[in-house]
Amino acid sequence: MKAYRKLRVEKIREGTVIDHITGGTALAVLRILNITGHEGFIVSVIMNVPSKKLGKKDIVKIEGREISPKEVAEIALVAPKATINIIRDFNVVKKEKVKLPDIVKDIIKCTNPSCITNSPEPVKPVFHVKSKDPILLRCYYCGTILDKNAIIKQF
């Protein structure tokens, strides 16, 4: 029990801790960050921890890697309540909540095969955020609504 606890709360020296990830979506977050495990740095993934706020939450700790604003926006799509903690020398130097923008441009694809954005036309997929919780995106071009499952599948 002691070893288990120690492993779970192990601190990292430099890097990022993503906390309050919607339970069960940590692997999608890793895909967003293009982390496969072959990069060599330490990655801890903790899934389905009981959480007062979320019921169940996931936590991802990445040693030696900070994440970009674009990645933060993408994480917001699959884990709208996530918090990003930037760690330097064992201390949290910056803590931010992910924030879903009102318009999601060129991140995910429309699921409607007849949508103009899935054709060779020079047009990027654009979605308007119809609802943040539960997340619903509406394609600006064809009106198709994407829910959480349709979004997670794309990462």
Added chain:
Amino acid sequence: MFKGRDIISIRDFSRKEIDYLLRVAKKVEETPEDRLKVLQGKIMGSLFFEPSTRTRLSFEVAMKKLGGEVVGFSEPALTSIKKGETLADTIRVVENYVDVIVLRHPLEGSARMAADYASIPIINAGSGAEEHPTQAFLDLYTIYKEKGRIDGLNIGILGDLRYGRTVHSLTYALSLYNDITLYLISPEQLKMRREVLENIRDKLKFKEMLNVEKALPELDVLYVTRIQKERFPDLSEYERVKGTYRITLSTLKKAKKDLILMHPLPRVDEVDVEVDKTSHAVYFKQVKYGLITRMALLGLVLGVF
């Protein structure tokens, strides 16, 4: 309010704007033809990437009645599209020749993209399975003309409420009006989608029902749509359902005297031809109202009304 504006989806319009369009349409209808030549010297580009003869005729005649000219194509087969030109390029070429573009295209969202590229107004005449806004405008104009108002009416919509895009656009448009009760009449498997109902829930009263008999005495308007065979995996089920949703003289016995019966056309046999000669039938008048609505719209986006 409309000058230079793209007409892409009914959802882009407020009640105030729609009411204004309906009033302009009424004025157009009341103006003698020889005084309507307000678009002389203007050219409409009619770009039909898939055939839709009715809609195309309606737009082209509307432009001509206003004194304007029409260029374009009704089949992409002979155009550079076959050589692989994108719609975005076609739009940027054609907009140099014309004052307004009416577009029909098989891909959903195509009109929205065309509007992003063009500096002249784009009017959506159908993009993929999406309904085009002028159908909803003409449906509203029909109700407004025939009933004198839209607020406060009991409106039945019958048939394929699940897949019928015309129905979704009309439902949305009606949700902008006050004190409307919608009677949504369809077989179980063609009921209105939950997400459409969620969007209108706070805006109007609606009742879902499986057959028209009970609702009929209450209705001021009955909008009939076609139930397509392809929606039924089991053909015998289709045959059974078809009869139930067919409007005949005997169905109409319990109707209010001034009930109007609408249909987006083309009709197959969901409204019996015997009904055509009753005062209820307004579906052929809808064609005329469509022409007038499109005249109003062309004049508005080109800034002459």
